[in-house]
Amino acid sequence: MDLMSIIQSINSVLWGPIMLVLLLGTGVLFTIKLRFIQIRRIKDVLKEPFKGNKGVQADEEGMSSFQALATAIAAQVGTGNLAGVATAIAAGGPGAVFWMWISGLFGMGTIFAEAVISQVHTEKVNGQVTGGPAYYIKKGLGSNFLAAFFAVAIVLALGFMGNMVQSNSIAQAINGVFEISTLSVGVLIAVIVGLIIIGGIKRIAVFTSNIVPVMAIFYFIGSIAILFLNYEQIIPAFQMIIHAAFDPVAATGGVIGVSVKEAFRYGIARGLFSNEAGMGSTPHAHAVAKVKHPAQQGLVGIFGVLFDTGIACTMTALVIIITGVYETGLYGIELTQQGFVEGLGSFGGYFIAISMFFFALSTIISWYFFAEANVRYLLGSRFIRVFQVMVLICIVYGTTMDAEIVWELADTFNGLMIIPNLIALVGMFSLVIKILNDYENKFEKDEPSEFEK
Structure with missing residues (x-):
């Protein structure tokens, strides 16, 4: 058996039914115990990201709530929204989109838990506030082994392998349309990324908070243009998505030959992979948000999943279904x-190439930021420059290689880092409930709050 077959066998177990049940089950658990906070507090979810950010600058003490959200969304809204949604539909039919929505709905409960716990358990490393699962696993769960295990897994999964496949995606998209060599694209990406990450948290926050709204508007304009030109197909597309979730053969006339099981499996898997709820990545951004109460950032985290799965993924899905x-x-x-x-028309090819460039570039920056927090956890700040150089080398090398095995390895370490994160979330379940109750019963009523900063 060759290396590729071994890795694929491991991933078939890691990303099999057990993992999907654990991820979805954690979301269901928190959703129920938080009393469907993503629905009953939807007005606050939509308002919170844009409150209290005026005059807040990114520095060693953290970043604004909106900048933290933008950094999280930069990671969430990436190639998963362009390629992941398409993969789900190709393998599970239009009904997979419905199950992506379900994964997003319950994932909001998980992301709330991740955000509030990361807010509580932060540390200063050489004067810079940092946080994430490694920190809350160590401090909240009391397990140095699981914390280190998570930190190593995410550095490999996102910092090295993940960013290699992101740069590869950009290079292939640009090369296919503009016929620029993949190596040249890799060098360009490395230069841009290097100029951003060398500026630390301040420059990363400024980049993500500016690029995310621009790339979102750009992608939505193109998507909405297609929907507008085919407006009569929008309602039938939604009907097909819902019908195909429960009866794929009748809904599609059997043309794609999938079952309800496949629609469910690929919809849930790609949905969770896209919004990253439970994976332990976005808490690194939410941890350093400057908010008065942890629950506020929990609501911001919910907005991120809503934006990713409810809007960006839905736009891509509708375009694929409406155009047939x-x-x-x-x-x-x-x-x-x-x-x-x-x-x-032919412009569509250029449109996706440009979208892929910005989506994947923003993901690289965010994934670097997440991985850096774990390098600080493992080794302190003295190795950050070495780590930056290694990331830039991986970015260039990734554009010249066959990315299939690296994708598989990234999936392996993604799966491995989820396990300690979910253990920590469930283990600190009562803390999440306590924080929410403190927010709703004390903080919002201007009474003395245990968790107010």
Whole structure:
């Protein structure tokens, strides 16, 4: 058995039904115990990201709530929204989109828990506030082993392998449309990334808070243009998504030959992979947000999942379904690209290439930031420059290689880092409830609060 087969066998177990049940089950648990906070507090979810940010600058003490959200969304809204949604539809049919929505709904409960716990358990490393699962696993769960295990896994998964496949995605998209060599694209990406990350948390926060709104607007304009030109197909598309979730054969006429089981499996898996709820990545951003109460950042975290799964993923799905390309047999980013070509003509290819560039670039920056927090946890600040150079080398090298095995390895370490994170979340379950009760019963009523900063 070769290395690739071994890794794929490991991933089939890691990302099999047990992992999906654990991820979804954690979301269901928190959703119920938090009394469906994502629904009953939806007005606050929509308002909180844009409150209290005026005059808040990113520095060693952290960043504004909006900058933290933008950094989290930069990681969430990436190639998963372009290629991941297409993969879910190709493998699970249009009904997979419904199950992506379900994963997003319950993932909001998980992300709330991750955000509030990360807010409580932060540390200063050489004068800079930092946090994330490694810190709350160590301080809240009391396990140095699991904390170190998580930290190593995320440095490998996101800092090295994940960023290699992101740069590879950019290079392939640019090369396919503009015919620029992949190595040249890699060097360009490395230069841009290097100029940003060398400026530390302040420059990263400024970059993500500016680029995320721009790339979102750009992508939405292109998507909405296709929906507007095919407005009569929007309602039938939603009907097909819901119908196909429970009866794929009848909904699609059997053209894609999937079952309810496949629709559920791929929808849940790709949904969770896209919004990253429970994976332990976005808490690194939420940990350093400057808010008065941890629950405020929990509500901001919910907004991130709503934006990613409810809006960005839905836009991509509607384009693929409305243009009918889900029946072509294409897979991944090629399917999404064909949808935009059908909707916008030849310009659609250029549109996806540009979108891929910004989506993946922003993900690289955020994933670097998340990985750096864990390098600080493991080794302190003295190795940060070495780590930065290693990341830039991986970015360039990633554009010149066959990314398949690196994708598989990234999936392996992603799966491994989820396990200690979920253990910590469930283990600190009562703390999450305590924080929410403190917020709703004391902080919001201007009474003395245990967790107010």
